[in-house]
Amino acid sequence: MGVVFIDGTTVRDFVKDEEAFNKAVDPLFTDLDTNKDGVLSRSELRPAFERLSLIESHLGVPVHKTPEELKVIYDEVFEKFDTDHNQTVDHMEFREQIKQILLAVAEGLGDSPLNMIVEDESLLAKAVEHEEAENHRVKV
Numbered sequence: 001m002g003v004v005f006i007d008g009t010t011v012r013d014f015v016k017d018e019e020a021f022n023k024a025v026d027p028l029f030t031d032l033d034t035n036k037d038g039v040l041s042r043s044e045l046r047p048a049f050e051r052l053s054l055i056e057s058h059l060g061v062p063v064h065k066t067p068e069e070l071k072v073i074y075d076e077v078f079e080k081f082d083t084d085h086n087q088t089v090d091h092m093e094f095r096e097q098i099k100q101i102l103l104a105v106a107e108g109l110g111d112s113p114l115n116m117i118v119e120d121e122s123l124l125a126k127a128v129e130h131e132e133a134e135n136h137r138v139k140v
């Protein structure tokens, strides 16, 4: 996908379309669930956090942290995902938190389209694809 124009509305519309959103998020969950027990453990969720810090760096937030600082952050984020505190993250918890994160990203983007580089398989790329599909549907 490479460089795209994206604004807060692109991301918000994507999150609002529950079907499209779940379709994009559920494979992430399945990928992360390496032992296939249907829930995510702390160590399984960690690669997702690493991907999310990638989103931060796209938005110009510098990410320079020591391993100790990172561990504290990962623990905090895990607690945030694990809303019922049973030490695992299930499908619903995962969807809900990804939704919150994307809405925070949308807030950060605001309403003026920003030219940014997105990874092909990232959720932001999916949001842009979603918008393009919607636009197409309106025109047809």
Ligand SMILES: [Ca+2]
Pocket (backbone or CB within 6 Å): 033, 034, 035, 036, 037, 038, 039, 040, 041, 044
């Ligand atoms: Ca698992």
Ligand SMILES: [Ca+2]
Pocket (backbone or CB within 6 Å): 081, 082, 083, 084, 085, 086, 087, 088, 089, 090, 093
């Ligand atoms: Ca839980």
